[in-house]
Amino acid sequence: MIERITRRNFCRSKAPEATVFMIPAIRQVSKWPYPATIEVTIHKTARSMMGERMRALAKKTLQLCLVVLLALAATPLLAFASEDANTPPRENSWRYIDGDHLDTEDSLEPLASSSFVPWSLTADGYLSSDGSVIPHAVRKGIDVSEHNRFIDWEAAKNDGVQFAIIRCGYGSDFPDQDDLYWQRNVSECERLGIPYGVYLYSYAQSIEDAQSEADHVLRLLSGHNPSYPVFYDLEENSLAATEHRSLLASMATAFCNKVTAQGYEVGIYANLYWWNNFLTDPVFENWTRWVAQYNYRCDYTKNYQYWQCTSKGTIKGIDGYVDLNFELGYKPDDVELNDWYVLSGAYDYVTERKLMGTYSYTNLFGPYDSITRGQVATILWRMAGEPSANSALFDDVDYGEFYGPAISWARATGVINGYQDSDGVYRTFGPNSYVTREQLAAMLANYASKINHETIYSNCKALDERVDANLVSSWARESMGWCVDKKLVSGVHLNGQDYIQPQSYAWRASMASMVMMLES
Structure with missing residues (x-):
């Protein structure tokens, strides 16, 4: 022109x-x-x-x-x-041209007459854009970067965002290639208790470049502890060819090995075409797969854990469109997505942190099973970081069982002391005995005092408002009062009155909820 x-x-x-x-x-x-x-x-x-x-x-x-x-x-x-020589690289891939986002899909907005909302949660599960239930979808999340600008994370969380994958940067380890909104996004997720992972957009052309990109991620992750994987985003056009398969596998290995060595879980992001044509080396079986396919279903035939289903998602608190993702998992047969402990976030909290899970060799969580003393000791031990400890042995504990190291730690720290005989000696623990609600309150108060160094005090005013507060044992009264004050224990509302039910056995779902509240 x-x-x-x-x-x-x-x-x-x-x-x-x-x-x-x-x-x-x-x-x-x-x-x-x-x-x-x-x-x-x-x-x-x-x-x-x-x-x-x-x-x-x-x-x-x-x-x-x-x-x-x-x-x-x-x-x-x-x-x-x-200026051009010093300008940071801009994305060029199936999603971007020179950093500008491409419109790679048809609009997935529902018609006014639709009887369903795409990507929403129903009693049957999460719905796809065609109204079908997404198989094995257990959580909905978003991935974000500086392209999304300022995000009201509290509004996003209230709109059903259960996890986020945040871009920390792109390319090699240069500060001017940090994502401009990384620090704010990660701090907001941590403040609001939104589980998050991270991703880095790769421009690597060699193993050395990939190692520098790993250094980039590790520098930005200093002081942070994501509960979701660190993803290596492979999509740059310059490597979109079958002759680069070996190089892509070597770069991914270099990146993932360096990040894994620092204790982080790792994964690879790519679209369906890349997974089927370029990321075919067996080495990719070693890492979590995140597959992008903007469709009503994902057609990838190998194992994958995350599906990026659309770039045209709408979430409150975010101006414009945002990428939507689903975490896929085989949820336990006895866990429903609309159960109270799932909706509250307690189930996600304890399972993501591997504090609780399914029973061995089953697909059952047992939310309404009574929890045992051995299980409580194990959960509290995991919360403390699974420290090793030596202590006197209980006569009735098989220390080769899953709860063995946890019970040793519980006795050494005084979090759980066991049962005292008439001569004042603690010889038995009762690892398979069920825990009452007042016993669990005492164990949690001990943990808060001895491990978190909190002051345990209550005037028991809130506790005494419960109809059956007089049924709380004297030794457990202050602990139970403290738990009520901290809202770790809410009790049961029956016939217009509130009960604490101190002598009833505690559920595993209740334990999950109390742990989340204690750590929040």
């Missing part, structure tokens, strides 16, 4: 006629700030007054002016070329 600088850009003349000299200037870079021609004018009135000598002098003067103008025009070329 040829542009012209008009006369008013250089001199404001009312002369009707002028001699125009055209200086060609070919556009060399995309940021060339000048038009393709520059006009220099000598007005008719001035031309008529010129004699031969004057015209010769004017010609020389004009030539000098032209040289100066050309020199000035060349200066921005050098400046902009230098």
Whole structure:
């Protein structure tokens, strides 16, 4: 396209006629700030007054002016070329051109007459864009970057966001390639208790580049503890070819090994075409897969744990569209997505942190099973970081069982002491005995005091508002009062009255809820 600088850009003349000299200037870079021609004018009135000598002098003067103008025009070329050399790389992939997001899917907004909302949770599970239930979807989340700008994370959480995968940066380990919103996004997720993972967009062309990208992630993760994986985002067009399969596998290995060595779980992100054509090396079986396919279903045939289903999701607190994702898992047969302990986040909290899980060799969580003393000891031990401890042995504990190290720790720390015989000695623990609600309150209070170093005190005013507060044993009264004050124990509402039920056995679901509240 040829542009012209008009006369008013250089001199404001009312002369009707002028001699125009055209200086060609070919556009060399995309940021060339000048038009393709520059006009220099000598007005008719001035031309008529010129004699031969004057015209010769004017010609020389004009030539000098032209040289100066050309020199000035060349200066921005050098400046902009230098700026381009230092400009951080921009994404070019199936989703981006020079960092600009492409529209890669048809609109998935529901019709006004639709009887369902795509990607929403129902009693049957999460719905896809065609109204079918998404198989094995257990949680809905988003992935975000500086492209999403400012996010109201509290509004997003209240709108059903159960996890987030946050871009920390892109490319090698240079601070100017950190994501501009990384620090805010991660701090907000931590403040609000939103589980999160991270991803880094890769520009690597070699193993050395991949190692630098791992350093980039590790630098930004310092002081943070994501409960979801660290994903390596492989999608850059420069490597989208079958001849790069071996290089992609080697780069992924270099990145993942370095990040895993620091204790983080790792994964790989790519779209369906990349997974089927480029990321085919067996080494990719070692890491969590995150598959992007904007469709009503994901057609990837190998194991994968996360599906990016659309780039046109809408979430309160986020202006414009956002990528939606589903975590896929084979939830226990006895856990329903609309159960109170799932909706509260307690189930996610304890399972994501591996504090609780299914029974061995089953697909059962046992939410309404009574919890045992051995199970409570194990959960509290895991909360403390599974420290090793030596203590006197209980007569009735098989220390080769799953709860063995936990019970040793519980006795050494005084979190759970066991049963005292008449001579004052604690010889038995009762690992398979069920725990009452007041016993569990005492165990949690002991943990808060001895491990978290909290002060345990209650005037028991809130406790005494419960109809059956008089049934709490004297040794458990202050602990139970403290748990009620902290809202770890809410009791049961029956016939318009509140009960604490201190002698009833505690459920595993109740334990999950109390642990989440204690750690929040």
